[in-house]
Amino acid sequence: xxxxxxxxxxxxxxxxxxxxxxxxxxxxxxxxxxxxxxxxxxxxxxxxxxxxxxxxxxxxxxxxxxxxxxxxxxxxxxxxxxxxxxxxxxxxxxxxxxxxxxxxxxxxxxxxxxxxxxxxxxxxxxxxxxxxxxxxxxxxxxxxxxxxxxxxxxxxxxxxxxxxxxxxxxxxxxxxxxxxxxxxxxxxxxxxxxxxxxxxxxxxxxxxxxxxxxxxxxxxxxxxxxxxxxxxxxxxxxxxxxxxxxxxxxxxxxxxxxxxxxxxxxxxxxxxxxxxxxxxxxxxxxxxxxxxxxxxxxxxxxx
Ligand SMILES: [Zn+2]
Numbered sequence: 001x002x003x004x005x006x007x008x009x010x011x012x013x014x015x016x017x018x019x020x021x022x023x024x025x026x027x028x029x030x031x032x033x034x035x036x037x038x039x040x041x042x043x044x045x046x047x048x049x050x051x052x053x054x055x056x057x058x059x060x061x062x063x064x065x066x067x068x069x070x071x072x073x074x075x076x077x078x079x080x081x082x083x084x085x086x087x088x089x090x091x092x093x094x095x096x097x098x099x100x101x102x103x104x105x106x107x108x109x110x111x112x113x114x115x116x117x118x119x120x121x122x123x124x125x126x127x128x129x130x131x132x133x134x135x136x137x138x139x140x141x142x143x144x145x146x147x148x149x150x151x152x153x154x155x156x157x158x159x160x161x162x163x164x165x166x167x168x169x170x171x172x173x174x175x176x177x178x179x180x181x182x183x184x185x186x187x188x189x190x191x192x193x194x195x196x197x198x199x200x201x202x203x204x205x206x207x208x209x210x211x212x213x214x215x216x217x218x219x220x221x222x223x224x225x226x227x228x229x230x231x232x233x234x235x236x237x238x239x240x241x242x243x244x245x246x247x248x249x250x251x252x253x254x255x256x257x258x259x260x261x262x263x264x265x266x267x268x269x270x271x272x273x274x275x276x277x278x279x280x281x282x283x284x285x286x287x288x289x290x291x292x293x294x295x296x297x298x299x300x301x302x303x
Contacts, residue, residue: 003213005232006056006085012226014193015179019056020172020214021049021235023087027171029237030089033276037101040091040108043068044077045166046144048089049173051081052235053162054119054148057177058083062123062130068139068147069116070109073097077109080274083124086238088274106142115139117147161198165206172209174201174217197222239275246270246279247289255290262286 003022010017027045036044047066055064061083068077076092093099099108109115117139123130135155141147145162152160159178166172178194200221212220218227250258250268258281261268267282281289 004235005214006052006235007214007218007232008056008230009218010228010230011190011193011197011222012228014190015181016193016197017057017177017179018197019053019175019177020218021052021056021174022214023049023052023171023235024169026087026235026237027166028169030087031168033274034089034091036091037099037103039101039103039105040074040099041168042166043105043108043144044079044089044091045171046164046173047077047079048081048087049164049166049171050144050148050162051079052087053173053175055081055083056233057175058121060121060123061125062121065118065120065122066148067116067118067120068109069118070094070111070139071114072108072111073099073103074108078274081235085233085235086240087235088237088239090273092273104142105144110139113138117151119151159194161201163201163204163209165209167210170210172214174204174209176201193225197225200225239272239277241272241275241277241279243279246272247281250281250286251289258286258289 003024004026006019006021008017008019027048030048031041031045034044047068051064051066058064063080063082065078065080068074070076073094074091075094079087079089081087115138116136118134118136120132120134122132135151137151137154139147140150143164145164148162149160152158158180161176162173164173176197204221208217214232218229249270258268262283267280268286270279271277
């Protein structure tokens with residue numbers, strides 16, 4: 001069974017919409033690249049499902065990036081979902097600590113209450129009107145769903161509820177969102193729909209979320225509701241790293257620094273945090289990097 005899909009739905013005649021996501025192969029590709037104990041792994045999976053869900057609610061061409069900046073054994077957790085459905089994720093452990101196998105989420109990322117949660121929208125094409133935007137809030141809640149719900153509240157976005165679950169094989173999630181009813185028009189024929197849908201979704205067990213494919217879950221939960229589903233959109237694992245980008249990063253370090261690294265380690269190896277791909281640069285490659293810079297057509301760097 002393979003369902004790397006996100007599906008939108010509406011409740012006809014109401015102001016409630018939703019998204020449901022299931023990540024199988026895509027999630028296993030991410031999970032297999034990080035050696036994490038269960039709580040950390042399920043947190044990364046839930047954050048991945050949440051990023052796909054939130055990204056699906058936006059009309060936005062670019063990357064949605066969710067970050068947990070932790071003050072405990074997990075220093076950083078990052079999930080990036082692009083509007084074309086490409087997903088990647090990574091975790092940085094704090095140096096000198098290890099992630100306890102049985103720790104709760106709060107102990108991992110909010111030990112001293114200094115954890116932060118951030119959402120960034122990075123447009124694919126940047127210009128005057130399209131600049132990256134970031135919202136950042138204190139880490140509040142005992143689960144990814146709660147933290148994200150608080151974030152939506154604090155940033156005065158649409159009332160949103162999330163139900164998330166992740167294990168080694170699958171990450172899944174359900175999102176419900178209450179749409180605005182502006183100026184008295186579009187008054188929903190069914191004003192109780194939000195509470196009813198929320199109550200139904202609250203009956204959802206994590207095990208059910210992980211067990212059933214999205215279409216079946218929707219049927220089970222909202223079988224008595226006038227649900228209208230839309231085409232599912234695919235999600236896939238993918239990383240935007242490249243040898244050229246790593247070369248650019250080495251150039252930024254400067255020739256002295258790179259030579260310093262080479263003296264300790266030849267070739268220089270840079271490993272992508274997201275996909276684990278290794279890029280190697282031997283002394284000849286490194287020399288070429290800086291030779292290109294000197295002879296390259298960059299008038300600004302000549303004086
Ligand atoms: Zn990569």
